[in-house]
Amino acid sequence: MPLSEHEQRMLEQMERALYAEDPKFASALEGSGLRMYTRRRVYQAVAGFLVGIALLMAGMVAQLIWVSVVGFLVMLGCAVLAVTGWRKAPKPGEHPTGAVRRPVRAKRSMMDRIEERWQRRRDEQQGR
Numbered sequence: 001m002p003l004s005e006h007e008q009r010m011l012e013q014m015e016r017a018l019y020a021e022d023p024k025f026a027s028a029l030e031g032s033g034l035r036m037y038t039r040r041r042v043y044q045a046v047a048g049f050l051v052g053i054a055l056l057m058a059g060m061v062a063q064l065i066w067v068s069v070v071g072f073l074v075m076l077g078c079a080v081l082a083v084t085g086w087r088k089a090p091k092p093g094e095h096p097t098g099a100v101r102r103p104v105r106a107k108r109s110m111m112d113r114i115e116e117r118w119q120r121r122r123d124e125q126q127g128r
Contacts, residue, residue: 021113041085048078 055071058064 038085042082045078045082045085049075049082052076052078 052071052075059068
């Protein structure tokens with residue numbers, strides 16, 4: 001059942017409020033396509049590294065130097081891919097490079113925000 005226009009507006013307001021209140025948590029809840037892509041790339045590189053080890057060992061057992069060299073090169077290439085992929089992966093709550101960033105507010109602790117709200121409520125009650 002689709003949401004009414006009023007419900008959609010309310011949901012959008014709640015999302016904006018969540019992002020304004022805790023952008024790190026909101027970003028963690030957003031889709032993480034790039035993070036999943038880089039993680040998958042790292043897993044593939046690890047699998048390739050294991051294949052390279054197998055080739056290296058097979059070349060040593062069969063006494064075929066060229067197979068061992070190919071295995072070593074596969075290991076080296078996959079290790080480079082894994083390390084570069086791991087470094088490029090955005091951390092949870094971090095925006096990928098080139099993404100539109102929202103303005104960053106001054107960081108305040110949760111206790112400061114709660115205290116500010118409490119003070120605002122007290123002021124509103126005293127003003128009535």
